[in-house]
Amino acid sequence: MSRPDLRGVFRTNNRSLASVDVFANREEEWSAVSRGLARVVAARQNPTFDVEDVQTPRRNVLVFYGVGGIGKTTLSQRISERLSAPEDGPAHWLAPDSQLGRVIPIRIDLSRQFGANLETVVLAVRLAVANLGRPMRAFDLAFYRYWEHNHPGEALEDYLRRHTFFRRFSSRDSLRGQMEAGLADIAQALTLPGTIGSLAGQGLRLVVRALRDRRQKARALAGCRRLPDILEADPDTDALSYYPHLLAWDLAQLPEERTATPVILLDTFEDVGDRTHRDFERLIQRMAWLMPNALFVITGRNRLQWDDTRLEGQLDWVGEHCWPQLVPGGAEDPQQYRVGYLAEDDAQDYLQRRLTIGDRPLMDDRTRRVIIAHSQGLPLYLDLAVMRFLDLHERLGHAPDVSEFSHDFPALVARTFRDLTDEERQVLRAASLLDAFSVELATAAAGMDRDAPALQLTERPFVDADPGAPWPYHLHDVVRAAVRDADSSSEDRWSDADWRRAAQRAFDALGREFADHGAGSDRRRLIGCLRQGLTLARDFDLELGWLVDAAFTYVGDFVWEHIDVRAAASSAGGTPREPAFPAADGPAVALAETLTTIARRQREHRAITADRLRTILATGSLPLGLDELPRYFLAECDRDLGNLTASLEGMRRVADGGGRLAADASRGLLHLARRLGRFPDVLAAIDEVGPQGREHRTLGDLWWTQGAIGLACSEYARGRDDALDQAHHGEAALSQACLAFAAAFQDPARAREQIDRAERMLAGTNARFAELQVRNARLLQACGRADSLPEQAEAVAALAAENGLSSSVAYARFAACYHAAIREDPELIAASRDRLRESVHGEEFGYLLELTYLMLDDEPPADLPRARWIDGVAATADRWARLVADRQRELTSLTGE
Numbered sequence: 001m002s003r004p005d006l007r008g009v010f011r012t013n014n015r016s017l018a019s020v021d022v023f024a025n026r027e028e029e030w031s032a033v034s035r036g037l038a039r040v041v042a043a044r045q046n047p048t049f050d051v052e053d054v055q056t057p058r059r060n061v062l063v064f065y066g067v068g069g070i071g072k073t074t075l076s077q078r079i080s081e082r083l084s085a086p087e088d089g090p091a092h093w094l095a096p097d098s099q100l101g102r103v104i105p106i107r108i109d110l111s112r113q114f115g116a117n118l119e120t121v122v123l124a125v126r127l128a129v130a131n132l133g134r135p136m137r138a139f140d141l142a143f144y145r146y147w148e149h150n151h152p153g154e155a156l157e158d159y160l161r162r163h164t165f166f167r168r169f170s171s172r173d174s175l176r177g178q179m180e181a182g183l184a185d186i187a188q189a190l191t192l193p194g195t196i197g198s199l200a201g202q203g204l205r206l207v208v209r210a211l212r213d214r215r216q217k218a219r220a221l222a223g224c225r226r227l228p229d230i231l232e233a234d235p236d237t238d239a240l241s242y243y244p245h246l247l248a249w250d251l252a253q254l255p256e257e258r259t260a261t262p263v264i265l266l267d268t269f270e271d272v273g274d275r276t277h278r279d280f281e282r283l284i285q286r287m288a289w290l291m292p293n294a295l296f297v298i299t300g301r302n303r304l305q306w307d308d309t310r311l312e313g314q315l316d317w318v319g320e321h322c323w324p325q326l327v328p329g330g331a332e333d334p335q336q337y338r339v340g341y342l343a344e345d346d347a348q349d350y351l352q353r354r355l356t357i358g359d360r361p362l363m364d365d366r367t368r369r370v371i372i373a374h375s376q377g378l379p380l381y382l383d384l385a386v387m388r389f390l391d392l393h394e395r396l397g398h399a400p401d402v403s404e405f406s407h408d409f410p411a412l413v414a415r416t417f418r419d420l421t422d423e424e425r426q427v428l429r430a431a432s433l434l435d436a437f438s439v440e441l442a443t444a445a446a447g448m449d450r451d452a453p454a455l456q457l458t459e460r461p462f463v464d465a466d467p468g469a470p471w472p473y474h475l476h477d478v479v480r481a482a483v484r485d486a487d488s489s490s491e492d493r494w495s496d497a498d499w500r501r502a503a504q505r506a507f508d509a510l511g512r513e514f515a516d517h518g519a520g521s522d523r524r525r526l527i528g529c530l531r532q533g534l535t536l537a538r539d540f541d542l543e544l545g546w547l548v549d550a551a552f553t554y555v556g557d558f559v560w561e562h563i564d565v566r567a568a569a570s571s572a573g574g575t576p577r578e579p580a581f582p583a584a585d586g587p588a589v590a591l592a593e594t595l596t597t598i599a600r601r602q603r604e605h606r607a608i609t610a611d612r613l614r615t616i617l618a619t620g621s622l623p624l625g626l627d628e629l630p631r632y633f634l635a636e637c638d639r640d641l642g643n644l645t646a647s648l649e650g651m652r653r654v655a656d657g658g659g660r661l662a663a664d665a666s667r668g669l670l671h672l673a674r675r676l677g678r679f680p681d682v683l684a685a686i687d688e689v690g691p692q693g694r695e696h697r698t699l700g701d702l703w704w705t706q707g708a709i710g711l712a713c714s715e716y717a718r719g720r721d722d723a724l725d726q727a728h729h730g731e732a733a734l735s736q737a738c739l740a741f742a743a744a745f746q747d748p749a750r751a752r753e754q755i756d757r758a759e760r761m762l763a764g765t766n767a768r769f770a771e772l773q774v775r776n777a778r779l780l781q782a783c784g785r786a787d788s789l790p791e792q793a794e795a796v797a798a799l800a801a802e803n804g805l806s807s808s809v810a811y812a813r814f815a816a817c818y819h820a821a822i823r824e825d826p827e828l829i830a831a832s833r834d835r836l837r838e839s840v841h842g843e844e845f846g847y848l849l850e851l852t853y854l855m856l857d858d859e860p861p862a863d864l865p866r867a868r869w870i871d872g873v874a875a876t877a878d879r880w881a882r883l884v885a886d887r888q889r890e891l892t893s894l895t896g897e
Contacts, residue, residue, distance in 0.1 A: 026075055029064055030093045032337055033079055033263075036062040037295050039333075041100045041261055044252075044293045051252040051293055052225065052245075058317075059325050059335070061288050061296045063304045066339035066461045071379045072299040073109075075339065076267040079297060080107040083263055102260035104128050111268040118237055118283045119150075120165065125264060125294075126247065127160070127169040132260055135182030136250035138224045142243050144183060146235040186221065224249050241283040245290035252293060262294040269300030278314045289317050301461055303328075303336055338461055342377040350379070354386050363389055367402045374405065376478040417490060420460075423453035428475075429494055430502045431457065432483040435532055436471040441513070445506035470517075470525040503540040507533055511546035523729070526553060527561050530595070534565045537588035544587050548626060551591060552660045555629065557730035560599045560766040565592040590621035594630045601637065602766040606804030610637040628654050632661045632668070639672060642806045642841055648672055663689060667698050674701060675807070677847035677867025694719060697735050704742040705847060706870055707879030712742040733761035737770040737777070741811070744780035745818070745883055748890070751781045772800050772808040779815040784822035784891050789815075790832065797835075810839035810848055817852040822887050829856070855880035 040060050043049055050056075066072055081088040083105040086095040096103060106128040110116050126143070129136060147156055157176045160166045221227055227246060233239045251259055272280040285306060288296045298304060305311060307326040309319040320327045325335040342350065348368060355362040363371075367389070375381035385405055392400035417425055423446075430445035431437050431454075437445070442454040457463060462479040465472050475483075494502070514529040530550050537544060554563070594616055601609035613634040617627060635650030651672065654665035667689050670682045682702050689695045696719030703712035716739035723732035736758040744751035758774050775796045782789055793816035800808035813836040820828040833852055839845050847867035853860040854877035860866065869876040 026071070026078070026090070026339075027092060029075055029337060029339065030079065030082070030090075032062060032064075032335075033295075033297060034094070034096060035333060036060075036297070036335065037100060037103065037261065037263065038097065040293065040295045044261070045256070049252075049293075051248050053292075054245075054289070056292070057322055057324050058289055058292060060292055060294060061298065061304070061306075061323065061326065061335060063326065063336040064297070064299045064339050065301060065303050065336070072301075072339055073267050076107060076265050076297070076299045079263075080105045080265055100261070101256070102132075103263055104131065104260045105263045105265060107265040107267065109267050110271050112271045114165070114268075116165075118240055118280070118287075121266075121284070121287070122240060122243060123160075123166065124169070125244070125262060127166060127175055129247065129251070129260075129262065130175045130178055131170070132254070132258065133174075133178070134254060134258060135178050135185070136247055137182045137186060138221055138227050138246040138250050139243055140179045140182050141186060141221070142227070142230050142235075142239075142246055144179065145231065146240055146243070149235040223253075237283070241286045242290065244287040248291040248293055262291070263297060264291075264294055265297045265299070267299045269298045269304075270302050271300075278311070282315050285315050285317065289322075299339075302459055303338075303461065305459070342375075342379060342382070344372055344377075347372045347375060347377060347382060350382055351386065354382075355390060362393065362399075364399060367399070367405060370402050371405050374478075376476065378476075378478045381478055421453065421456070422492065423448065424457050424460075425490075425492060427453045427457050429483055429499075430506065431473075431475060432480045433499075433503055433506050433536060434471070434474075435535070436466075436469060436474040436528065438471045438473065441471060441506070441509050442473075444509035445502055447502070447505055470522070470528050500540050503536050504542060507536045507540075507542055507545070510536075514546055514550050523557070523561075526550060527563065530554060530563055531565060534563075534588055534592040534595075538565060538586075538592060541586060542588070544591065544623065544626075547588070547591060551595060551626070551629065554595060555598060555633075555661075557728045560602045560730070563592065563595040563599050565596070585619070585621065587621055587623055587626075590616055590619060591626065591629075594622070594626075597630075598633050599766065601633070602768040602803075605802065606637040606640045609804075610634055610641065613637065625659060628657055628659045628661050632665055635665070635668060637804070639668065639675075640805050640807065642844060644672060644675070644841075644844060664694075667694055670698055671701070674705065675845060676843040677850075677865070679705065679847075679870050680868055683870055694731065694735075696722065697731075697738060700735070700738055700742060702870075704745065705851075706876055707883060709742055709746040709883070713739055716742060729761070730765060730767060733758065733765060734767060734770045734773075736761050737767075737773040740777040741773045741780065744777040746886070748781045748887075751777060755781065768803050769805055769808060772796065772803075772805060773811070775799075776808065776811045776815055779812060780818065783815060783819040784887050786819075789819045790828070793819075794835070806839065807845075810836065810845045813839055814848045814851070817848075818855070818884070821852065821855050821884050822891070824888075851876075851880055855884050857881060 043059070064072055064075060078090055078093075082090065082093055083096065083103050106125050108116060108121055108124050110121075122143075126136065126139065151159065156179075160169075160175070224246065226242075230239065230242055230246065233242075251262075266284065272284060288294075304326055306315060306318055306323045307320055307328075311318045317323070325333060328334070328336065351363055351368045351371065352361040361368075363386075371382065371385045375385070388404070389400060392404060417428075420428065427442050427446045427448070430447075431442045433445060434441065439451050439454040439458065442457065443451050446454070448454075458465070458473050462476045463473050464476065466474070474480075510529045510533045513525060514533075517525045530547070533547050533550065536542060537547060593612070597609055597612040597616070613630040616622070616630045617634070622630070631650055632654045635647045635654065638644075638647035638650060648669070651665045651668040655662050655669060666685075670685060670689065673679075673681050673685075679702060682698070686695055686699060686702075689698060696715045700712045700715035700719065703709075703715060716735050720732045720735035720739065723729070723735060736754065740751060740754035740758045743754045755774055755777050758770070758777070762770055762774070779789060779793055779796060782792075786792065793812045796812040797809045800806075800812060813832065817829070817832040817836055820832045829852070833849065836845075836849055836852065840849050843865045846865040850860050850864060850867055854873065857877065
């Protein structure tokens with residue numbers, strides 16, 4: 001449904017341009033209203049329903065909440081229209097079920113500028129019910145006394161006529177007649193003077209006595225057992241809040257064909273009062289509880305907290321037992337809905353129909369796409385962008401350039417800040433520095449000594465929650481960007497120095513969290529601290545501090561999660577955003593790029609990683625002690641790429657430096673020696689590596705090359721278990737992958753178990769070498785069995801080559817040779833050796849090719865570099881020959897040949 005938009009009409013002189021107010025889909029919200037209405041009607045029609053039961057849990061409140069500008073007021077208006085007449089309201093909404101009977105919508109704006117109070121709300125509901133043309137005797141009797149006491153000498157009809165809000169009710173003139181007729185009936189039954197006499201003194205006592213005695217002449221009201229108590233109470237505002245119970249009782253006395261279901265729509269509910277006193281909210285809640293045969297549809301900025309037992313004493317009925325369907329994540333149909341952001345299709349439809357000339361959109365498709373990407377579905381952003389487009393179009397005489405819409409609007413900040421306290425604003429600004437936050441982290445970043453403002457902020461609709469995350473809260477991206485980038489007009493706006501101080505506080509708080517949790521087994525918190533800390537250090541040029549320890553902790557395991565800080569600065573929709581306070585490339589940028597590059601090497605060719613790491617080292621941006629980080633992993637890449645000289649030089653430089661990666665570099669040197677077949681040198685130097693250098697995995701790598709599979713498996717298992725004890729899950733998974741590889745040479749049944757365990761341990765990690773080691777283990781397990789194994793081996797080799805992992809290529813081809821030896825097929829052996837020979841460069845991997853001869857008791861070619869075996873060629877050849885023979889015997893026993 002579209003209506004003229006007066007703001008647009010009065011911003012242009014172009015008579016051919018049509019500006020309409022477009023309402024978005026909101027079918028899901030309307031469906032919730034339909035279900036809520038059906039639930040209330042079904043409960044009312046149940047024979048066991050008792051309108052005077054004040055203990056049964058309530059399911060008659062429906063809540064729609066969301067940030068300012070999301071369309072809550074419009075939604076409330078359209079619901080009211082649709083319930084008033086099927087032909088009104090959005091055409092795509094299904095009409096209410098006719099079997100639900102008559103519905104009376106009563107929409108009330110609770111905004112402060114409107115000045116609504118409880119009396120306004122109660123009178124509005126009574127006026128709407130007057131359309132039924134039936135007296136509401138219990139309510140009218142009590143209200144008559146209230147009115148006499150609080151408005152002496154003022155006629156109700158004069159009051160209704162004078163206040164413009166009540167003019168929308170056509171029943172305001174008939175209300176007086178209804179009330180007088182009902183009161184006259186009561187007066188006549190009780191033989192009181194006039195219509196009812198004065199409900200004070202003797203007259204009040206007569207009425208109450210008649211009701212308490214349940215006299216026959218008072219039978220019309222005698223069934224309302226709480227009416228006498230209400231009449232005896234002082235007729236003040238607190239008593240007035242109980243009168244809706246009487247109105248609900250009156251409605252329940254009507255025959256089904258004469259009754260109706262009130263739908264009371266309360267808009268701008270955030271203005272009923274502050275969250276400290278909740279006086280007005282308590283009265284509204286009382287009204288909702290006492291009218292179980294009415295549906296209350298509440299729209300506002302904040303989620304309704306009536307399910308929270310901590311509010312006991314501030315509100316009359318609180319907790320899950322009272323309001324089971326207001327509890328988030330409950331099993332029943334929920335009755336609190338955050339009004340969602342518009343889907344891309346809805347946003348397109350909105351922009352296409354908002355401004356038109358001759359039924360054609362004024363805004364071009366490219367501009368619409370840019371605005372939608374920046375809006376993240378926020379209708380207020382779309383509306384502000386439309387007004388900007390129209391202003392620029394009028395000023396320029398043509399469509400503005402799309403670049404005019406790559407920014408945020410200060411109005412978003414004003415609307416977001418409108419109902420926040422000063423302290424909440426401070427916390428919001430501090431939280432906008434963070435991708436995610438906890439109450440404690442936001443409080444620290446804001447520089448406060450109490451959590452209350454942060455706790456209040458987490459209840460706001462622009463804060464999303466993920467309970468399972470290390471920091472469970474995060475701001476909606478559009479709101480976060482607006483607060484950081486467009487907060488230029490607020491009276492309490494922050495200076496650049498304020499932002500920097502907050503960033504330093506947030507950075508220090510993250511450092512404390514890293515020390516308490518991230519430095520240990522909490523890998524998720526480590527990654528979160530790194531990402532957020534690097535972003536803050538980059539944007540505000542902060543000293544690296546604790547980030548150095550965090551970086552080395554990150555590379556100490558082999559999991560390799562994404563550490564892409566530049567991506568983290570992008571909006572959720574994928575639109576890159578520059579930092580709010582960009583700093584020149586410095587240590588934080590270099591460190592972030594280093595960690596990102598190291599992680600990416602698991603998903604790209606090692607040559608790309610090596611080039612990036614060389615570039616980082618060339619900038620000299622990393623402080624002393626951190627440059628070993630890119631240098632060590634560059635040496636690893638050079639090793640994987642077969643650049644042995646460069647790898648040896650890099651590893652020696654890191655090892656000689658004595659830094660945090662010295663032990664890893666020493667192990668790297670042993671790996672290089674092993675690739676060259678210098679096995680005694682590796683064994684002699686293993687004690688110098690120590691646990692930090694992964695000595696058990698290094699020994700496992702050494703022993704399988706000697707054909708000592710049992711020793712290799714034992715060392716790999718010890719390495720795995722030690723890593724698990726230290727919560728180094730990445731290292732444990734890598735050791736397990738190597739264990740599966742070694743076991744597959746000797747015992748296919750055991751290898752199957754080890755392979756399955758390795759895959760479970762590697763799930764959710766990025767460790768390409770380990771993944772390929774498991775693939776090679778599967779090849780070895782199938783050796784001698786699978787006719788297609790040579791082709792399978794080449795597929796694994798091709799995948800390894802794509803990643804620049806020369807060792808994985810060589811191992812896959814060695815598996816094919818092992819298969820050929822078991823099959824004793826000369827042609828297959830020759831072909832497999834030829835492929836493996838492609839991986840041999842000088843001494844590198846020459847030992848693998850030499851083993852293909854030793855396992856068959858063949859003499860290696862004279863031109864093949866010979867390895868230095870730990871206990872000699874003969875013993876090594878004998879062990880490998882036994883491995884081949886054992887597999888042959890196993891296959892023979894299976895086939896019976």
